[in-house]
């Protein structure tokens with residue numbers, strides 16, 4: 001999916017769900033798909049404000065939810081009490097390793113995982129709309145020194 005098809009996809013989605021098609025929603029879409037890596041709603045809001053957008057916090061929050069429902073963004077939970085988003089535009093599906101010491105998030109992609117999701121879902125009779133696979137642990141390289149808990 002590229003930027004253009006993400007716009008078309010989102011427009012179709014909004015129509016189908018009888019949501020209003022507003023320029024603000026597409027402004028959020030553009031910023032979200034340009035964001036490098038994983039972000040929380042507040043981080044995107046602050047970034048948009050610093051680029052002189054007049055967007056409201058509520059619009060950022062509810063548009064991100066709509067974009068996740070539409071499949072343009074993935075919702076991530078890395079074990080904290082915080083929802084993060086990540087763009088699917090121009091990216092292959094992937095999973096994460098999360099260092100509980102320094103907070104580094106590494107990405108990997110292995111088609112075996114998607115196959116397992118399909119296999120288990122069809123065996124049980126389930127139509128999967130998403131899945132979550134995180135590996136928690138500690139980096140084994142020497143760069144893992146900064147402790148996120150400040151200890």
Ligand SMILES: [Zn+2]
Pocket residue numbers: 038086094095096107
């Ligand atoms: Zn990721």
Ligand SMILES: [Zn+2]
Pocket residue numbers: 099100101102103104138139143144145
């Ligand atoms: Zn680490």
